[in-house]
């Protein structure tokens with residue numbers, strides 16, 4: 001059984017802690033948070049009594065097979081580098097870092113220490129999105145020439161995550177990052193990108209609408225669009241809507257997790273909804289199920305020695321798209337994403 005510790009017992013870590021209880025072959029034996037109340041609260045809720053208010057003390061006091069970092073961005077680099085200095089394999093929440101330079105230094109530190117590193121980039125692990133990936137990979141709709149990955153909502157994310165309202169950057173860095181990762185997962189790497197952003201909600205600092213046009217190495221074109229300023233008849237949060245056109249057919253993942261696949265033999269429609277895990281709470285259940293899936297993937301990779309799908313190395317390519325999108329929005333230019341080597 002792999003022994004893990006979790007650092008950062010805040011809003012989202014609760015999902016990670018629930019999911020760790022369901023992961024086969026791993027368990028969380030210690031917790032760390034510099035906020036004593038949150039630390040004690042999570043310890044009581046999840047029956048974990050080895051509690052640390054300082055990450056250095058955690059590494060000094062525990063024998064760990066991995067550490068799961070669920071803090072916000074400013075602490076990611078120091079904590080990942082601390083894990084690397086102790087040669088402890090590390091998972092870090094998205095966004096890995098605020099700059100490509102920091103992200104590259106973090107992945108280099110883990111590589112130099114010879115430890116596996118995974119970014120908790122969970123959206124691609126959602127059941128309906130994995131299903132879209134499998135249909136494309138099967139060849140059923142032929143060669144993909146166009147796609148769209150879309151997330152439009154008016155959900156109040158700021159009540160649970162108040163820091164999202166205060167940063168200079170918002171939707172691309174926090175949510176677009178998931179959409180860009182899904183676009184890479186489904187349509188492959190990106191050669192060229194153009195983005196437009198705007199802020200509709202006057203109460204926040206960063207952009208809450210983004211539209212990004214991607215040119216993929218395969219020749220496919222895709223659109224990633226996201227908004228937290230879009231009021232709809234039925235609030236879709238946190239659903240990702242996906243459209244894919246291929247040479248032999250199409251895939252439509254519509255709101256309500258309705259999957260429609262059309263190929264040369266006709267149209268198939270089915271319900272692609274995620275499972276409602278016993279601890280999950282709609283509308284978050286699609287995300288919560290993906291947390292279990294990515295954490296099980298990590299445990300399996302640690303056991304078998306495989307590189308995780310969203311390893312630090314892989315995630316630099318998603319972060320390069322985030323960086324390119326902001327540069328394009330600022331300058332109006334089409335940008336070639338440049339992931340660090």
Ligand code: NAD
Pocket residue numbers: 007008009010011012013032033034035038053054055070071072073075079093094095120121122123160161174287
């Ligand atoms: P939060 O502010 O609610 O929780 C962060 C916790 O980390 C706090 O309790 C804080 O005291 C603790 N912390 C910060 N620095 C620390 C340090 N150096 N040592 C020990 N503890 C420290 O934040 P959150 O909303 O839970 O977000 C955490 C991360 O999860 C962010 O990076 C966010 O983008 C990400 N997130 C991911 C998803 C997803 O689906 N993947 C969803 C929501 C949030």
Ligand code: 89V
Pocket residue numbers: 157161174175178238
């Ligand atoms: O997944 C996330 O990173 C979250 C949310 C879905 C609310 O944008 O911040």
